[in-house]
Amino acid sequence: xxxxxxxLIIVIGQTALAYGTDATLRRTMAIAHVCTVCHGxxxxxxxxxxxxxxxxxxxxxxxxxxxxxxxxxGTVMPRLLQGVSESEIDxxxxxxxxxxxxxxxx
Amino acid sequence: MITRRSFLQLATGALAPSLLSSRSQxxxxxRVVVVGGGFGGATCAKYLxxxxxxLNVILIAPQKQxxxxxxxxxxxxxxxxxxxxxxxxxxxxxxYGIRVVYATATALDPVKHHITLSDGKTxxxxxxxxxxxxxxxxxxxxxxTVGASTIFPHAWEAGPQTELLRRQLEMMPNxxxxxITVPENPYRCPPGPYERASLIAHYVKQHKPRAKVLILDAxxxxxxxxxxxxxxxxxxxxxxxxxxxxxxxxxxxxDIQKGIVRTDFDEYKPAVANIIxxxxxxxxxxxxxxxxxKGWCRVxxxxxxxxxxxxxxIIGDAAITNPIPKSAFGANxxxxxxxxxxxxxxxxxPVPEPVLMNTCxxxxxxxxxxxxxxxxxxxxxxxxxxxxxxxxxxxDAPAEVRAREAxxxxxxxxxxxxxxxx
Numbered sequence: 001x002x003x004x005x006x007x008l009i010i011v012i013g014q015t016a017l018a019y020g021t022d023a024t025l026r027r028t029m030a031i032a033h034v035c036t037v038c039h040g041x042x043x044x045x046x047x048x049x050x051x052x053x054x055x056x057x058x059x060x061x062x063x064x065x066x067x068x069x070x071x072x073x074g075t076v077m078p079r080l081l082q083g084v085s086e087s088e089i090d091x092x093x094x095x096x097x098x099x100x101x102x103x104x105x106x
Numbered sequence: 107m108i109t110r111r112s113f114l115q116l117a118t119g120a121l122a123p124s125l126l127s128s129r130s131q132x133x134x135x136x137r138v139v140v141v142g143g144g145f146g147g148a149t150c151a152k153y154l155x156x157x158x159x160x161l162n163v164i165l166i167a168p169q170k171q172x173x174x175x176x177x178x179x180x181x182x183x184x185x186x187x188x189x190x191x192x193x194x195x196x197x198x199x200x201x202y203g204i205r206v207v208y209a210t211a212t213a214l215d216p217v218k219h220h221i222t223l224s225d226g227k228t229x230x231x232x233x234x235x236x237x238x239x240x241x242x243x244x245x246x247x248x249x250x251t252v253g254a255s256t257i258f259p260h261a262w263e264a265g266p267q268t269e270l271l272r273r274q275l276e277m278m279p280n281x282x283x284x285x286i287t288v289p290e291n292p293y294r295c296p297p298g299p300y301e302r303a304s305l306i307a308h309y310v311k312q313h314k315p316r317a318k319v320l321i322l323d324a325x326x327x328x329x330x331x332x333x334x335x336x337x338x339x340x341x342x343x344x345x346x347x348x349x350x351x352x353x354x355x356x357x358x359x360x361d362i363q364k365g366i367v368r369t370d371f372d373e374y375k376p377a378v379a380n381i382i383x384x385x386x387x388x389x390x391x392x393x394x395x396x397x398x399x400k401g402w403c404r405v406x407x408x409x410x411x412x413x414x415x416x417x418x419x420i421i422g423d424a425a426i427t428n429p430i431p432k433s434a435f436g437a438n439x440x441x442x443x444x445x446x447x448x449x450x451x452x453x454x455x456p457v458p459e460p461v462l463m464n465t466c467x468x469x470x471x472x473x474x475x476x477x478x479x480x481x482x483x484x485x486x487x488x489x490x491x492x493x494x495x496x497x498x499x500x501x502d503a504p505a506e507v508r509a510r511e512a513x514x515x516x517x518x519x520x521x522x523x524x525x526x527x528x
Binding site (some may be wrong): 023030031034036045099 | 497510
């Protein structure tokens with residue numbers, strides 16, 4: 001975990017996203033930053049596309065694997081996950097599971 | 107292995123250095139000038155600051171408000187107001203410390219590392235990001251000028267043109283003909299003209315049922331064609347017709363005085379004409395040979411750095427990013443990859459492998475959405491589609507699937523604009 005400890009994280013207001021210096025963390029963030037296009041900033045999107053934060057880590061990992069491996073139907077997720085590896089799915093699930101839905105400010 | 111606990115620490119900021127300490131070093135830090143306030147530019151500015159809070163990031167936006175092309179077709183069809191696709195840069199300034207300058211970049215000096223603005227000021231940069239979008243090629247269609255667009259709107263840059271086309275549709279008599287002309291590839295938002303035709307057909311079917319919508323296309327093929335054609339047959343039979351380029355759809359000239367649109371084979375006198383003209387990269391991205399005289403800019407796949415000039419990156423519609431289409435989604439993810447590359451390059455660290463995906467939703471009707479996807483990786487400094495990632499909504503699907511994708515389209519818009527502007 002030492003390398004994670006070195007990770008550069010910038011906290012600006014409610015935002016806790018950064019590239020970091022740890023290669024695995026940086027790769028995870030890069031993938032997560034593409035998830036957020038549809039699932040909203042930090043995965044806390046609104047509307048019909050589900051928010052992905054605060055779920056059980058194992059359940060989320062299994063859901064992503066099931067989409068990718070064709071065991072679960074979806075609209076766009078089964079195709080978009082084609083290039084995502086086992087370890088990347090694990091890391092994404094850990095990242096989004098660690099984020100909690102935020103109470104609405106304002 | 108990354109554990110849930112370590113992410114919790116990260117997410118709660120337990121390990122984070124303070125923003126203040128990095129700000130104190132800002133004097134010595136690099137300046138990145140980002141040109142263009144759309145999905146590419148705004149996203150890049152934000153993610154540069156997220157990637158390195160000590161960077162001096164200046165965003166050059168042409169106006170204080172950004173009006174998006176995504177969902178402007180819904181505005182044209184009267185489904186939602188223009189304010190619903192209008193965004194500001196206030197949050198980017200306030201929350202991320204981005205300096206926003208409202209101007210247009212007019213010149214670039216890649217040797218001196220200078221960008222000149224429309225107000226005459228000059229900005230120096232360590233790295234520049236150009237995300238200026240498109241420019242319409244006036245005169246490429248015989249008779250189509252800036253003046254002509256006040257009568258036959260293009261509405262391919264959202265704003266007053268969007269409202270003009272909306273007003274014309276409202277004022278059009280029942281029984282009027284709407285003509286939409288579509289150029290050859292490449293152009294901004296490949297499925298956009300077909301979504302527009304669909305939603306206009308939806309509007310006239312509701313409000314002017316004797317009116318017709320005619321697409322005059324320069325091409326024989328287009329994205330999601332089978333899905334659009336099937337949906338049109340189901341929803342707009344007798345209202346919407348598409349004419350392929352080889353069947354006489356190719357626009358030859360327009361005559362504003364006579365109100366005529368002429369193709370290879372026929373002449374039309376529409377009540378409303380929407381001319382989507384050929385396009386090229388906006389002027390600033392065609393300076394100093396950036397487009398090699400070809401209208402669009404070649405870039406390196408991992409960094410989106412210009413293939414012509416160093417320290418200048420080009421993203422979004424102005425860049426050649428095949429197989430990533432000229433979409434808002436594409437511009438947003440290119441911006442993030444570019445920002446990550448710039449942060450690494452300025453630290454003399456290896457550039458991370460970019461993560462690039464795209465999804466384009468199109469509304470064929472308010473409750474009928476279709477989509478196309480792709481995911482991409484870099485191979486031999488070229489972007490390639492990841493096997494199995496490209497595809498569309500199924501041709502045969504129950505109404506509930508179409509309705510769900512329409513809901514997803516709205517949700518996508520809310521979330522991508524939040525990701526880009528807040």
